[in-house]
Amino acid sequence: MNASLSPQLPASVLLPLIVAMAAGAAVPFQAGSNASLGRALGHPLWATVASLLVSLLVVIPVLIGMRAGLPKLAAAARGPWWLWIGGVAGVAYITAALVLTPRLGAASFIVCVVAGQVVASLLIDHFGLMGLPAKPVNLVRVAGVAIIVAGMLLVQWGTTTASAGAAAKAMGT
Structure with missing residues (x-):
């Protein structure tokens, strides 16, 4: 290249x-x-x-x-x-x-923390809170945050399905 x-x-x-x-x-x-x-x-x-x-x-x-x-x-x-x-x-x-x-679990907790941080940060930016300059919300920024929240939900879903699979395997089903 x-x-x-x-x-x-x-x-x-x-x-x-x-x-x-x-x-x-x-x-x-x-x-x-x-x-x-x-x-x-x-x-x-x-x-x-x-x-x-x-x-x-x-x-x-x-x-x-x-x-x-x-x-x-x-x-x-x-x-x-x-x-x-x-x-x-x-x-x-x-x-x-x-x-x-x-x-x-560490991954599930941290991904929730990150999602919460990003959502709160978007609000802080939009309203110019905490003495920071305002950076208005737009569709691209909201889409980025939505992807992060969707990622959080996928990690939770993956953890739940993995736990259910392990429990079913332990029960011999």
Whole structure:
């Protein structure tokens, strides 16, 4: 194939995509480890606490190493109320992950998370929420989200049919 006809992404675009994929790849491991931690600690919320404490213990040395300086708490306190919901969302996500991942499986849980993220992101973009510029919904964007939601349903259906097949096989039918 002629090299001039094949699209190539520059490293300045490709590297952030790879880093974002690696960050995304860590999420199912986080869900699985937190689920096991919750069982080991005796309650899912203790795993949420432990996860957040470990996060704090990891990020503080990074901040010190980067010489980030002290946080500007007064400026943040004067900001809109929604500046602070990230922590609440983090607790909700971590707790849902450690409770639901063992029940749904890692793939089913994560595909639901991704579908929820994309639907919410489309709404945030459309209305320009959270201080972001408005990017109105159009048919192409809605179609893309619909494909992702359809993919979520297919993963769920595939999991259900696989479980039913395994159960039937175990019963000898």
